[in-house]
Amino acid sequence: MTVVDAESRFHVLAVDDSIIDRKLIEMLLKNSSYQVTTVDSGSKALELLGLRDEAAESSPPSSSSPDHQEIDVNLIITDYCMPGMTGYDLLKRVKGSSSLKDIPVVIMSSENVPARINRCLEDGAEEFFLKPVKLADMKKLKSHLLKKQQPRKCQPQIQPEPEQRLEAPPTQPAHRPEEALAEVTADGATTAVSDCNGSNKRKAAAMEQQEGLTPPESTKPRLSNSSLAVET
């Protein structure tokens, strides 16, 4: 099986409250031959992934409601600043879930805040993209998808082609530092005014503690839809 075929099966869940950015990221991902589902909030993302937003994780899988849609995703790419649940909150929820923690998570933000970037990377994000995201950034996703290849029943086992160049694992804290500096100087000191994290961080931390372990995924119904866009 060729790598191109494998790529076309990779399913990316894109989370962004901006309708423009959702359209762009969808196109970027499709152009890179990924299947895409877009949602406009972290809570919708969790719903699709099979996690409730509230601490109702202890309920058995058979109690899933009929209209509760769940999908298999190979990677989550999320905006950082979103109302309600931030991308960081979503990251923590995913990494804190036994069934989802192996899904690579990539964070995007139009604001270059090194502390924010470092925290995301330290807490499990694979990459941090500065917006606007470019087609070249999509190439970086491939290595994470292949690295995290799991023997899930919907996914074929893929061995990377010998000639394929895998990106080096992300060890550096920030991407495009030269651009980062440019961003900061262009903006001036604006980031101090609003930190979109705010109270959500405390809420997420509290919820984290309450979340029980999710049961094994084998009993959960799964739908693999292509290009399913869930928007309000």
Add this chain to the structure above:
Amino acid sequence: MECYNLQRQAACLKRSLFDQGYLDEQFCQIEDLQDEASPNFTEEVVSLFFKDSARLMTNIEQAMEKNPRDFNRWDAHMQQLKGSCYSIGASRMKNECTSFRNNCGDENAEGCMRSFQKVKREHGVLRQKLESYIQLLRQAGPAETATRPGCA
């Protein structure tokens, strides 16, 4: 011949938008994403941008009326609008958004009012120019975007 002229016109208009700083490189990225499968992608993104940015500007206006001196709230709204400007490559409008946010940071309500008027003005001008550009592209036909002359 007709097609060639329209494409050239579109190319010239686009170049002037770049030269005058209305648009930046990001707009090219958007046009580059357009392909046979999505032949109207640029137009869709532009249309979406103006619809969404109008909504965001209304939010800001309402926030400035109903929540006087609530700079955090004003800034949060403007952050969203600025993000959209970034994403489409609306350079001048983005700069005015930055000025607004700086005024929020300085808690300068008067400055915010002035900046916001500039944001609205840039929005209006950009809308006019991009509408002309899209119109030219439409008239020039479904050929590739006006980056090079000649019909398909």
